[in-house]
Structures are given as structure tokens and as C-alpha cells.
Amino acid sequence: MARRPRTRPTLEEVAALAGVGRGTASRVINGGAKVSDRARQAVENAIAELGYVPNAAARALVTRRTDAVALVIAESEERVFGEPFFAGIVRGIGAALATAERQLVLILADARRRGSLEHYLTRQHVDGVLLLSLHGDDTLPDRIRGHGLPVVVGGRPRPDVQTGFVDVDNVQGAGLAVAHLVDRGRTRIATIAGPADMVAGSSRFEGYVAGLTAADRPIDERLVARGDFSQESGARGMRALLDREPAVDGVFCANDLMAVGALQALREHGRRVPDDVSVVGFEDAPIARSTVPPLTTVHQSPWAMGGEMVALLLETMAGSDPTPPGRMLPTRLVVRQSS
Amino acid sequence: MARRPRTRPTLEEVAALAGVGRGTASRVINGGAKVSDRARQAVENAIAELGYVPNAAARALVTRRTDAVALVIAESEERVFGEPFFAGIVRGIGAALATAERQLVLILADARRRGSLEHYLTRQHVDGVLLLSLHGDDTLPDRIRGHGLPVVVGGRPRPDVQTGFVDVDNVQGAGLAVAHLVDRGRTRIATIAGPADMVAGSSRFEGYVAGLTAADRPIDERLVARGDFSQESGARGMRALLDREPAVDGVFCANDLMAVGALQALREHGRRVPDDVSVVGFEDAPIARSTVPPLTTVHQSPWAMGGEMVALLLETMAGSDPTPPGRMLPTRLVVRQSS
DNA sequence: ATTAGGCGTGGGAACGCTCCCAATTCTGGT
DNA sequence: ACCAGAATTGGGAGCGTTCCCACGCCTAAT
Numbered sequence: 097m098a099r100r101p102r103t104r105p106t107l108e109e110v111a112a113l114a115g116v117g118r119g120t121a122s123r124v125i126n127g128g129a130k131v132s133d134r135a136r137q138a139v140e141n142a143i144a145e146l147g148y149v150p151n152a153a154a155r156a157l158v159t160r161r162t163d164a165v166a167l168v169i170a171e172s173e174e175r176v177f178g179e180p181f182f183a184g185i186v187r188g189i190g191a192a193l194a195t196a197e198r199q200l201v202l203i204l205a206d207a208r209r210r211g212s213l214e215h216y217l218t219r220q221h222v223d224g225v226l227l228l229s230l231h232g233d234d235t236l237p238d239r240i241r242g243h244g245l246p247v248v249v250g251g252r253p254r255p256d257v258q259t260g261f262v263d264v265d266n267v268q269g270a271g272l273a274v275a276h277l278v279d280r281g282r283t284r285i286a287t288i289a290g291p292a293d294m295v296a297g298s299s300r301f302e303g304y305v306a307g308l309t310a311a312d313r314p315i316d317e318r319l320v321a322r323g324d325f326s327q328e329s330g331a332r333g334m335r336a337l338l339d340r341e342p343a344v345d346g347v348f349c350a351n352d353l354m355a356v357g358a359l360q361a362l363r364e365h366g367r368r369v370p371d372d373v374s375v376v377g378f379e380d381a382p383i384a385r386s387t388v389p390p391l392t393t394v395h396q397s398p399w400a401m402g403g404e405m406v407a408l409l410l411e412t413m414a415g416s417d418p419t420p421p422g423r424m425l426p427t428r429l430v431v432r433q434s435s
Numbered sequence: 436m437a438r439r440p441r442t443r444p445t446l447e448e449v450a451a452l453a454g455v456g457r458g459t460a461s462r463v464i465n466g467g468a469k470v471s472d473r474a475r476q477a478v479e480n481a482i483a484e485l486g487y488v489p490n491a492a493a494r495a496l497v498t499r500r501t502d503a504v505a506l507v508i509a510e511s512e513e514r515v516f517g518e519p520f521f522a523g524i525v526r527g528i529g530a531a532l533a534t535a536e537r538q539l540v541l542i543l544a545d546a547r548r549r550g551s552l553e554h555y556l557t558r559q560h561v562d563g564v565l566l567l568s569l570h571g572d573d574t575l576p577d578r579i580r581g582h583g584l585p586v587v588v589g590g591r592p593r594p595d596v597q598t599g600f601v602d603v604d605n606v607q608g609a610g611l612a613v614a615h616l617v618d619r620g621r622t623r624i625a626t627i628a629g630p631a632d633m634v635a636g637s638s639r640f641e642g643y644v645a646g647l648t649a650a651d652r653p654i655d656e657r658l659v660a661r662g663d664f665s666q667e668s669g670a671r672g673m674r675a676l677l678d679r680e681p682a683v684d685g686v687f688c689a690n691d692l693m694a695v696g697a698l699q700a701l702r703e704h705g706r707r708v709p710d711d712v713s714v715v716g717f718e719d720a721p722i723a724r725s726t727v728p729p730l731t732t733v734h735q736s737p738w739a740m741g742g743e744m745v746a747l748l749l750e751t752m753a754g755s756d757p758t759p760p761g762r763m764l765p766t767r768l769v770v771r772q773s774s
Numbered sequence: 775a776t777t778a779g780g781c782g783t784g785g786g787a788a789c790g791c792t793c794c795c796a797a798t799t800c801t802g803g804t
Numbered sequence: 805a806c807c808a809g810a811a812t813t814g815g816g817a818g819c820g821t822t823c824c825c826a827c828g829c830c831t832a833a834t
Contacts, residue, residue, distance in 0.1 A: 445789095445790055445791085446790065446791065446792095447790080447791095457790095457791085457792095458792085458793085458794090461791070461792060461793090462792095465792080489790085489791080490789090490790055490791070492789085492790080492791090493789070493790035493791040493792090494790080494791055494792075495791090496789090496790080496791070496792095497790085497791050497792045497793075498791085498792065498793095
């Protein structure tokens with residue numbers, strides 16, 4: 097191989113070298129059906145010898161498919177990127193797309209450029225769109241679908257938006273956490289919930305309620321604190337709980353960062369973890385491994401989420417309108433030393 | 436606008452509606468030169484009315500340019516993505532590319548897929564390549580250049596690789612840190628250096644030496660510890676320094692994480708920061724803001740680095756072989772309470 | 775032997791655009 | 805009023821593929 101001419105070889109040249117017609121060469125490269133072994137062999141040799149690479153543009157022109165998928169990330173969320181969870185999703189997406197031989201076109205859309213974004217997202221450029229972390233009140237997915245492009249959203253969009261989505265099953269995960277605390281014999285199980293106006297906040301709280309109910313435990317107002325997913329709010333929440341109900345012996349925190357804050361508050365108050373109080377988080381962020389003690393938490397797999405988004409998008413692109421339009425990913429409990 | 440036909444409008448249709456020829460319409464969209472105002476106006480109206488979007492594939496086919504740039508990230512580095520520094524670079528790249536109206540094709544290349552990577556990276560698919568975090572001993576950039584594709588590497592590649600690169604000026608930054616410690620009246624200035632086989636490690640050490648020399652201070656072996664950029668190694672290094680030279684009153688750590696470890700070791704040993712010992716880090720990672728006390732550190736701008744990589748690549752793509760082939764980005768000192 | 779049916783095969787047409795050249799229109803100078 | 809030259813303009817050619825149709829050849833049935 098490897099003699100590299102000034103200009104890349106074309107299919108025609110490959111065919112010529114193989115002593116076959118253009119059509120046959122094309123068939124070898126694609127479908128592969130209906131080609132004699134002799135011809136196939138010859139073409140494959142020619143490809144190797146010339147180092148032939150199909151021209152994506154020419155192919156896209158005639159097939160009307162680009163084999164590219166856009167990943168749109170609302171750039172306004174500066175944080176999005178640095179967060180391990182999102183990083184994981186992106187990696188999952190990348191891997192799944194590579195397997196499907198699709199290209200990943202990354203679009204960091206800052207608010208100002210929204211106009212040209214919609215303009216760009218057309219069948220002319222990509223075959224489908226993956227959307228990450230759009231603002232709650234965003235109708236972008238619907239508008240993109242209006243252009244005839246398949247869309248899948250990561251995280252649940254607001255209910256009136258008619259799009260495919262993939263999200264973690266927050267309710268189930270929170271239920272797991274509570275069940276585990278019950279198992280550990282905890283009798284006063286509290287929660288530090290997230291913001292009620294975020295899906296992750298409200299559904300994890302829902303799961304907490306469901307978990308207690310399933311175990312025939314009453315819901316006690318005094319055992320519910322609200323945070324905003326920050327470490328500081330977790331600490332505040334824990335202090336409030338200790339204040340209202342000193343006998344609390346188990347806490348489910350709606351995310352790991354708040355759990356870290358809770359751990360800190362418990363330490364301040366001289367409570368031992370897990371001897372006096374069991375703490376469970378949600379997310380299995382890297383930090384969960386290095387808290388003191390290491391945090392029991394609900395594991396969600398960002399990698400799987402990315403993969404699932406791609407799977408759903410590919411299905412949609414293939415024409416089958418999947419029902420239900422969304423997928424919930426199961427979670428599992430990772431038991432460490434905080435419970 | 437907005438009546439959306441089953442099939443996207445073509446240039447031909449735009450021209451027809453505008454009552455001009457295909458050539459003229461094309462001229463309006465591109466160069467724009469040599470077109471009468473009347474014609475231009477008509478074409479622009481037609482474009483708006485039809486909601487015309489040029490077909491990238493058709494354009495690429497004839498111009499032999501894709502207007503797309505690949506960003507290759509060696510996926511083996513799982514961490515790469517979650518790290519704020521890399522996240523920042525990617526954002527900088529994204530913004531710069533958007534400004535230049537180029538598409539960003541993200542390629543998460545795991546080691547296994549290396550073969551098809553090189554196969555894919557051809558003029559047939561992208562016009563240029565941005566490479567992030569390749570392993571030190573990697574000749575990938577040279578091989579890509581061999582295919583006739585412009586390449587820019589983020590971080591300095593090994594010296595025998597002939598590629599454009601953008602890196603932070605580690606030597607200058609470390610010098611800044613040392614000069615600052617001297618300014619603060621510190622007399623026993625130590626360093627916790629990074630691995631000697633990493634560019635960031637060796638050049639920051641080089642900067643430390645240069646800084647001391649510039650201040651007419653001798654280099655004292657006992658004031659040099661080696662770490663591996665991890666927090667734990669920072670703590671170990673600091674303990675070793677305290678052990679060898681209890682009078683140490685200033686430390687330059689080759690990254691923030693090691694500085695965090697150093698802070699921790701100093702606390703264990705009852706040294707007050709900054710009263711007894713001044714500590715300076717390198718990176719200005721988010722964590723530097725939340726250490727106790729907040730960390731003085733050398734700030735490097737990942738965003739700028741991404742932008743610079745793109746600028747360099749675009750220059751290379753434009754044909755001018757920039758000299759020097761690499762760019763060093765200046766750093767600045769962010770003084771917080773640890774010094 | 776003769777012919778119907780398959781299997782492979784070759785290559786024309788088309789995808790939507792830019793490039794470029796020849797044709798047309800316009801300008802101003804004589 | 806006429807002409808040279810500049811300013812615009814229209815549209816053919818061609819970019820590299822895939823799609824598809826028609827053609828030849830081989831096998832097996834009559």
C-alpha cells in the first residue's frame with residue numbers, strides 16, 4: 097500500500113485497478129450483496145494497494161445522509177463540561193457513535209448563536225441531533241423536530257415537549273437507597289431533597305416517599321430538608337434535621353455533594369457515621385470514593401446513558417417511532433462505609 | 436419564510452425564484468464580489484423566502500474542503516474529559532471554530548480504534564486536526580501530517596515531532612511563582628516538582644530554578660521534592676521537605692492538587708499558612724478557590740489555549756507555515772491567601 | 775439442442791454545488 | 805451615434821458516489 101499520489105484515489109481508479117466496473121467496486125464496499133468472490137477479492141486488493149478512502153461528501157450527496165450526528169450542548173452551562181457526569185455521557189455517546197460508524201459533530205451553542213444553530217441543524221448537515229442539558233423551559237427540541245430531524249434529549253424535557261429522551265430512573269434509585277436504610281435497621285430515615293423544580297430533585301424525593309411507604313413507614317415532615325444540590329446546602333440541611341429530630345439515624349441525600357455536606361455537619365455534631373447515622377448519596381460521583389467514610393450511594397452510569405441516547409436516536413432515524421418515546425435507565429446501589 | 440416543502444430547496448430553485456442564474460446566486464452566497472445590488476437583493480429575498488440552506492456535501496465535493504476540523508482526544512485518558520482544564524480547552528476550541536464557521540468533529544479515539552482513526556483522518560473528511568493529550572511517545576501527529584493534513588497539538592509534543600503545538604509557558608509561570616515568594620520575603624523556598632518525564636513537570640521545575648537564579652538564590656537539593664501531580668504525593672513531598680529542612684518558609688508546587696496535599700501536611704505539622712509557610716500552586720484549578728486558606732496559584736487559561744490552537748491550525752490550513760511552529764501562552768499569578 | 779430464469783456486471787444518470795468561460799449589458803470616451 | 809472595454813451574468817462541466825436498469829453468461833429444465 098502506501099504509495100500516495102498527489103490526489104486521493106477514486107472509486108473509478110480502484111475499479112480500474114481491480115479490472116471491474118465502478119458498480120461492482122461500489123457493491124463490494126457497501127452492501128456487498130451479489131458480488132462474486134473473485135471480484136470481491138480483486139477489489140479489496142485494489143483498495144488496500146491504493147489506500148482508498150471513500151469520499152464522504154460524494155456519498156452524502158447522493159445518499160442524502162451524512163452519517164453524522166450533532167451533539168448540542170447549551171454552552172451557557174459553563175459547568176456542564178467539567179462535570180464528571182456529563183463527561184461520562186459524552187464518552188458514552190462517542191463510543192456508541194464510533195461503533196455505529198457515525199461522526200460526532202460537537203456543537204457548543206451559546207445563547208447568542210441560537211439563531212444560526214437552528215439554521216445549521218438541517219438534514220443538509222447531520223442526520224440526527226442529541227441534546228444535552230438544555231434549559232428546562234426550552235422548546236428547541238420541538239423546533240428541531242419541526243425541521244424533520246430526529247432528536248433525543250438527555251435528561252427529561254418538560255412534559256409538553258414531544259421528544260425522545262433518556263434519563264436516569266431517579267424514583268427507582270431513591271427507592272433503592274431508602275430500602276437499604278430500612279434494611280440496615282434505621283428507624284428515623286430523613287432526606288435532604290433537591291430543588292423541587294428540577295426533575296432530579298422532585299423525582300428523587302418521590303422515590304424517597306415511595307420507599308418509605310413501601311416499608312410501611314410514615315412520612316414525617318420534620319425528617320425532610322431541602323437543599324440545592326450544593327455541598328453547603330447539604331450541611332445546612334443536615335444541621336436542620338439534627339435540630340428538628342436529634343434521633344435521626346439515616347439520611348438519604350439527593351446527590352453526593354449534599355451528602356458530603358451532611359457528613360461534615362454530622363462530624364461537627366459529633367455523630368459517628370455509620371454507627372450513629374447512616375448516610376446515602378445519589379450519583380456515585382468520583383468524590384463518593386474519597387469521603388470519610390467512603391459514601392454509599394446510588395450509582396448511575398453516564399456512559400450507559402450516552403449509549404442509550406445514541407441507540408434511541410438511531411432507532412428514530414431508522415424510522416421506527418419508538419414507544420414509549422423515552423427510556424429510564426436503572427440505577428444500582430453501591431454500598432460503601434457510610435451506611 | 437417557513438413553508439417547508441418535502442425536499443429542501445436547491446440553489447437552482449433559489450436562482451429561479453430570484454430570476455437570476457445559478458452562478459449569480461452562488462456568487463451572492465459566497466464571495467459576493469461582482470454582483471449588482473439588484474441581483475443581490477433578489478437572491479437574498481429568495482433565500483429567506485425558501486429558507487435555503489446550502490448543502491454542505493455538494494459544496495465539499497467540488498471545493499475539496501469540508502470546513503470541518505477534527506478534535507482527537509486519546510480516549511485512554513479516561514480522566515481527560517472530567518478535568519476542568521481540558522473541558523476549558525474544548526470550550527475554547529468550540530468557540531473559536533464557531534467563529535470561523537468550521538464544524539467540530541469530536542473523535543474519542545480509544546487505543547483499539549487507532550487503525551481506523553488514521554484511516555479516517557484524510558482530506559476526504561476534515562480539513563485539519565487538533566490533537567489533545569496524546570501520550571508522550573506518540574508519533575501520531577507526524578503520521579497525520581504525512582497524509583497531508585495540518586495538525587496542531589495541545590501541549591508540547593516530544594521534541595523530535597515536527598508539529599505545530601500550543602502550550603502554556605510553564606517556565607515563565609513557575610518563575611512568576613518563585614518571584615512572588617521572593618517578594619514575600621521568603622528565604623527558604625522549596626518546590627514539589629512533577630514527574631521529570633512530563634513536559635509540565637520538567638519545565639515547571641526549570642522555571643523554579645530560573646526564578647531562584649534570577650533572585651540570586653542558590654539551588655538547594657534539600658529543598659526539592661518530587662511528586663506525581665497527585666494530592667497524596669504532594670502531602671508526602673511536603674513531609675519530606677519539612678523533615679529535611681524544618682526552616683522551609685515557601686513552597687512552589689508544580690500543580691494545585693499537590694499544593695492541596697502540601698497544605699494538608701503543613702496543617703498536620705502545625706505550620707500556619709501563610710504565616711509560617713507560603714504555598715503557591717500551578718493551574719488555578721477550581722479547587723484552588725476552596726482550599727483553606729484559598730490557594731495562590733499560577734493561572735493558565737484553557738480557553739485561550741483552545742482558541743490559540745484553532746488560530747494556529749487555521750493559519751496552517753491557509754498555507755502559511757507559521758514560524759515558530761509552536762506558541763507558548765503566558766500565565767499570570769493569582770494571589771490568594773496562601774502566600 | 776433450445777430457452778427461461780438467475781446471477782453478476784457495467785455504466786448512465788443524478789445528487790447540488792462551484793468554477794470558469796463565453797455572452798450580454800453597460801459605461802464612457804470620441 | 806458608435807465602439808472599446810469593463811462589469812455582470814448565465815449556464816456547461818465536473819466533483820466522486822450510489823442507484824438502477826439493461827445486458828451477458830451460466831445453469832437447469834424442456
